[in-house]
Amino acid sequence: xxxxxxxxxxxxxxxxxxxxxxxxxxxxxxxxxxxxxxxxxxxxxxxxxxxxxxxxxxxxxxxxxxxxxxxxxxxxxxxxxxxxxxxxxxxxxxxxxxxxxxxxxxxxxxxxxxxxxxx
Amino acid sequence: xxxxxxxxxxxxxxxxxxxxxxxxxxxxxxxxxxxxxxxxxxxxxxxxxxxxxxxxxxxxxxxxxxxxxxxxxxxxxxxxxxxxxxxxxxxxxxxxxxxxxxxxxxxxxxxxxxxxxxxxxxxxxxxxxxxxxxxxxxxxxxxxxxxxxxxxxxxxxxxxxxxxxxxxxxxxxxxxxxxxxxxxxxxxxxxxxxxxxxxxxxxxxxxxxxxxxxxxxxxxxxxxx
Numbered sequence: 357x358x359x360x361x362x363x364x365x366x367x368x369x370x371x372x373x374x375x376x377x378x379x380x381x382x383x384x385x386x387x388x389x390x391x392x393x394x395x396x397x398x399x400x401x402x403x404x405x406x407x408x409x410x411x412x413x414x415x416x417x418x419x420x421x422x423x424x425x426x427x428x429x430x431x432x433x434x435x436x437x438x439x440x441x442x443x444x445x446x447x448x449x450x451x452x453x454x455x456x457x458x459x460x461x462x463x464x465x466x467x468x469x470x471x472x473x474x475x
Numbered sequence: 476x477x478x479x480x481x482x483x484x485x486x487x488x489x490x491x492x493x494x495x496x497x498x499x500x501x502x503x504x505x506x507x508x509x510x511x512x513x514x515x516x517x518x519x520x521x522x523x524x525x526x527x528x529x530x531x532x533x534x535x536x537x538x539x540x541x542x543x544x545x546x547x548x549x550x551x552x553x554x555x556x557x558x559x560x561x562x563x564x565x566x567x568x569x570x571x572x573x574x575x576x577x578x579x580x581x582x583x584x585x586x587x588x589x590x591x592x593x594x595x596x597x598x599x600x601x602x603x604x605x606x607x608x609x610x611x612x613x614x615x616x617x618x619x620x621x622x623x624x625x626x627x628x629x630x631x632x633x634x635x636x637x638x639x640x641x642x643x644x645x646x647x648x649x650x651x652x653x654x655x656x657x658x659x660x661x662x663x664x665x666x667x668x669x670x671x672x673x674x675x676x677x678x679x680x681x682x683x684x685x686x687x688x689x690x691x692x693x694x695x696x697x698x699x700x
Contacts, residue, residue, distance in 0.1 A: 370542045383613070383690055385605030387544035388683055394548035405549065412546035415539065416675070419665040420508045420633070422540050424486040425533030426604070426626050427512030431519070432526050433623050440620065443587045447597055448627045451579040452658050453639055455601055456632065458575035459681075460645040460654030463568030467561060467647055 362411035365403060369394045482532020489514035506634040508662070544603075544661060547679035550668070554676035557649065565653055569681050572657035573688045576601045577696040584700055592616060594700045598693040600624040602686045603660045610690055614697045625660070632659020633666045652677025657685045 373390025380389075397403040430437065437444065492514060493507030519529055551558070558565065577598060584594040596616035599607035604625050611621035636655045645651055648671055655663035656678030664682055668675030 366542045366545060369545050373541065373545060383606055383609040384687070385603065387541045387605065388603070388686060390541065390545035391548050391551075391679070391683060394545050395551055398548060398552040399555070405552070408546070408549060412549040415543040415546045416550065416668055418539075419543050419661070419668065421486060421490045421511070422536055422543055423508060423626075423629065423662050423665065424490060424511045424515060425482070425530070425536050427508070427630060428486075428515045428519070428526075428529060428533065430512075430623055430626060431516050433619055436617075436619060437623055440593070443583075443589070444620075444624065444627070447580065447583045447587070448600065448624055449631055451576060451583060451597070451600065452628050452631050453635070454579040455572050455576040456636065456639055456654045456658035457643050459568045459572030459657040460640060460643065460650045462571040463564050463653045464645050464647050464650035466564035466567055467649060470561075470564070 359411060362408050365408050366394075366411055366415070369397070476528060477531055479532040479535050482529040483535060484532070485515050485518060485529065486511065486533065486536055489518075503634050503638045506630075508633050508665075509630055512630070540661075547664070547675075547682075550672050550676040551679050554673060557673065558676070558680060561649055565649065565677065565680065566684070568650065568653040569657050569684045570688065572601075572654070572681075573685055573692050576658070576689070577692050581696060581700055589700075591700060593620075595693070595697050596620050597624055598696060599689055600628045601658055601660060602689045603682060606686045606690065610693045614693060626662075629659050629662025632663035636663055636666050637670065648673040649677050653681045656681030660685070 369390045370386070372393055373386035376389040377384065377386040394403065398405065489511035490507055493510030496505040496510055497507050515529065518524070519526060580594065580597045580600070584597070592615060595614035596611055598614065599610040599621060602625070604622060607621055607625045608618055611618050632655060636659065640651050640654065645654065651670060652667045652674035655667040655674065660682050664675065664678040667678035
């Protein structure tokens, strides 16, 4: 019964997320609403960690697999993509690395200033 | 043939082989996600199987994305003390990342003399698909290319994240997580969880904040080019 209950709770928050997404006129996807709601529920103690633990850890662990269909879907956009291929690859690679390094360095710099050790 | 299990099995098999290659060769080039995607595409092309046949199973896998993203709440909750303690550093990192992303797109758009339409298409590339599509549409971008750009950003972030962090000598798990979540949304976050729970939790938090802040940043930056 443990997994039934855990799965039910996660599905319930997915549903609540979609409900909010339908009701509120903000550009926020259902998954983000659901994440925030579940976080608040955990924080306030409405949901206990052990009421979702195993199922939640399982879903987080298999996450990369869930992105495979999105990647495969790129093949259907090949006609539109190949015209822009070189700029596309350069913009994405350089832009992503730049963002990653700036973000990491700023965070790391502030943490170091506060004397947080690298564990 | 219209069994959903075909697409599901193929995806899992592709990823499984990817994980095997990754263990065997220990190089970021052998990224399980990338190998999984390429193997599925290869099977579809070589086997002359229509994408729609794969998509029957693919849509079931896709269906799990929302509940899986919601579950990021749990590690986030477990790391709440760390999060509170370093809220300043995390926020500063995310904000600078959002701005850096917009600036890099602006610079590259100018370098490649993009049209305004192409420019705004790439602006939301570092955020989760659902938000990015909305931003692109609102600003007059080409939504299908935006989706492709978001997915490619995720693959690159997932693939190279660890190596880039090593290259620029960032060792702190909080900084690594924030960097991955801010630059490569949920696909970067999947990698962050691979590196550790602190990395994963920080990445989850960053992807949420980045998604929301980018809506504002993209609207401002859209007027610059």
